[in-house]
């Protein structure tokens with residue numbers, strides 16, 4: 001099958017029979033629904049750009065399984081060049097959407113599961129890797145969008161999965177039979193899942209022997225029987241239902257990815273789609289590998305999003321007549337500096353990547369975790385600077401309906417005008433874009449997406465090799481190692 005374009009992707013979603021709820025209603029057609037369509041357009045762009053001669057080098061790759069041209073979002077990294085191209089692709093697409101286009105989670109889940117199943121088989125004599133390769137070929141050949149389903153609801157965070165009062169707080173295996181397994185529980189914050197074809201389930205945390213029922217990795221269609229998706233609310237999402245476009249800020253592509261709570265109510269998964277079944281010893285490795293790939297992304301996509309925020313902030317400074325003020329220029333420089341620092345980290349962790357035993361390339365995990373740690377701070381600072389320069393109107397503007405109103409529209413236009421050369425509507429549109437990209441849901445994604453800050457600090461400490469650093473210091477200080 002050939003590479004899908006955006007339209008073919010959207011049409012393919014219409015054939016899904018999935019169980020999606022939003023605002024207390026069952027949604028029959030997510031593709032044409034105003035709540036979902038911005039997210040779907042963002043994902044569709046990842047399909048269209050594979051056909052654009054100016055972007056196809058980044059957005060396509062050659063499958064190492066089949067030798068066919070595939071969408072990069074279904075590719076297994078074969079070199080550090082592939083890792084670098086991933087980051088460049090994410091920045092390029094985010095610059096066009098100004099929001100999340102959702103496909104990196106599944107991309108990272110595919111890469112992590114690929115290498116970890118290989119290592120499991122080597123150590124345990126299982127046959128998960130070949131199963132996974134068959135699944136991957138199916139995904140690549142049909143150019144499918146895969147959601148990466150890691151995060152469990154977790155209930156009481158102070159208790160392990162098996163000690164929760166409600167066992168469903170982590171996805172677990174409730175039955176094994178000759179045909180497959182039955183799983184139960186839920187995954188939360190699932191980016192793009194209502195417009196994905198498949199979901200790849202992974203454990204959330206490292207597990208001990210007592211929790212082996214929770215050691216499960218498997219793939220299932222998003223419309224499998226027993227799967228229910230409950231779409232999450234976002235800041236100002238009801239503006240999509242009002243008609244008009246200015247008040248949405250980014251009417252075409254929305255905010256963040258469109259996340260859902262996905263309930264798995266006794267879902268059957270055939271053995272050919274099961275890639276971990278009780279091998280608790282490998283849960284931690286799968287989590288860490290996925291997390292590092294995912295943290296690599298953030299200096300790519302967030303740099304692309306920041307490019308748009310910097311552009312919007314610069315434009316606001318011009319509309320306000322303050323673009324030449326030295327403090328404003330300095331704040332814009334700081335925004336650029338923070339953005340490029342994020343990008344440097346993502347490029348560096350890619351260049352410093354190395355092959356895993358499976359042959360798939362993995363990022364440098366210390367640098368990848370450092371990037372994501374920076375994102376939890378820098379995007380907040382970039383947004384703060386944007387708020388500073390743009391002015392209070394990003395929080396107080398009247399609605400588009402007031403702007404268009406026959407009686408009072410003239411006042412909105414008159415009193416929200418800045419410099420004479422720019423129409424008031426341009427200033428209002430840009431202010432709404434800043435509002436959309438720098439507040440609420442958009443900010444929280446930078447904090448918790450790909451794991452909360454402490455999760456990165458744990459990985460940073462583990463990777464930091466403090467012993468080597470102590471030895472460097474001891475040598476210079478003239479401290480002799482103890483005689484053995």
Ligand SMILES: Cc1cc2nc3c(=O)[nH]c(=O)nc-3n(C[C@H](O)[C@H](O)[C@H](O)COP(=O)(O)OP(=O)(O)OC[C@H]3O[C@@H](n4cnc5c(N)ncnc54)[C@H](O)[C@@H]3O)c2cc1C
Nearest residue numbers: 105148149150151157189190191445448449450451452454
């Ligand atoms: C916009 C967005 C998109 C996302 N997309 C996806 C996705 O596509 N797929 C997916 O699988 N996940 C996704 N996530 C989930 C993301 O990985 C989680 O939000 C993140 O791992 C944090 O988990 P949590 O939200 O349950 O917060 P919590 O784990 O509750 O964290 C809250 C605080 O509690 C602390 N904490 C948690 N547990 C402990 C503990 N045991 N001891 C001490 N402190 C603790 C944390 O460090 C943090 O400071 C997404 C999240 C967001 C916000």
